[in-house]
Amino acid sequence: MFRLTDIRKQPDGITFQQTLHLEEVLKAREPEILALGPVAVQGQVSHDQGLYLLTYTMTYQLTLPSSRSLEPVLLDNSQALQEVFIAASDVAAKQELVDDDLVLIVEGDHIDLTESVVDNILLNLPSRVLTPEEEQEEDLPSGQNWSVLTESQYDAQKQAEKEASSPFAGLAGLFSEDDTN
Numbered sequence: 001m002f003r004l005t006d007i008r009k010q011p012d013g014i015t016f017q018q019t020l021h022l023e024e025v026l027k028a029r030e031p032e033i034l035a036l037g038p039v040a041v042q043g044q045v046s047h048d049q050g051l052y053l054l055t056y057t058m059t060y061q062l063t064l065p066s067s068r069s070l071e072p073v074l075l076d077n078s079q080a081l082q083e084v085f086i087a088a089s090d091v092a093a094k095q096e097l098v099d100d101d102l103v104l105i106v107e108g109d110h111i112d113l114t115e116s117v118v119d120n121i122l123l124n125l126p127s128r129v130l131t132p133e134e135e136q137e138e139d140l141p142s143g144q145n146w147s148v149l150t151e152s153q154y155d156a157q158k159q160a161e162k163e164a165s166s167p168f169a170g171l172a173g174l175f176s177e178d179d180t181n
Contacts, residue, residue: 002045002111004052004087013046016056018113025118030125034072035063039117051103052085058117064129073129081120085111 007014023036043056059078066073086103142148149157 001113002054004047004106004109004111007045007052007111008047010046013044013053015044016113017042020114020117022114022118022121025114026121029118030122032064032125033062034065035061036121037061039121041113041117045111050086050090052087052106052111054081054083054085054111054113054116056081056113056116058120060121062121062125064125066131066134067127067129068134069131071131073131075126075129077121077124079120079124081116083116 002014018041020039020041022039023033026033026036037060039058039060041056041058043054045052045054047053057078057080059076062075062077063072064075065071084103085106087106
């Protein structure tokens with residue numbers, strides 16, 4: 001947590017390096033998270049012309065269930081982030097930045113690094129998680145009268161159905177190359 005008054009007092013900004021243990025907080029907000037290792041965060045927070053700039057890199061290991069088999073998958077993540085904040089009292093002076101969603105409004109008298117890290121981890125959760133074996137497999141799951149298709153397989157199937165249902169499909173092969181009157 002960085003107090004706005006402390007940030008303004010430091011012309012070069014405040015440099016930080018922390019290890020955060022956020023597994024319980026993240027599991028409470030996203031039940032699909034199976035595990036989260038310590039989050040290593042390093043960066044700087046500074047003040048310039050009424051804006052507070054929070055720049056940091058976070059590195060962590062996250063375990064999520066596979067999208068196909070629900071087996072646990074360990075993911076190594078590293079993200080570089082930059083967020084711009086404005087004090088609630090200064091919003092009127094920079095209203096256009098607030099309207100364009102280019103800045104976050106600081107509620108209170110501090111910027112909470114933990115909240116920023118948690119929000120950014122959740123925002124960057126992958127929608128597709130596969131084990132190394134599943135990534136190598138060409139075959140997708142299937143069953144009786146159903147199968148999972150990739151987008152390109154689906155498009156090819158729709159194109160084949162469209163061509164088969166064409167009124168001219170019955171004429172295919174009617175005239176061969178060998179038929180020369």
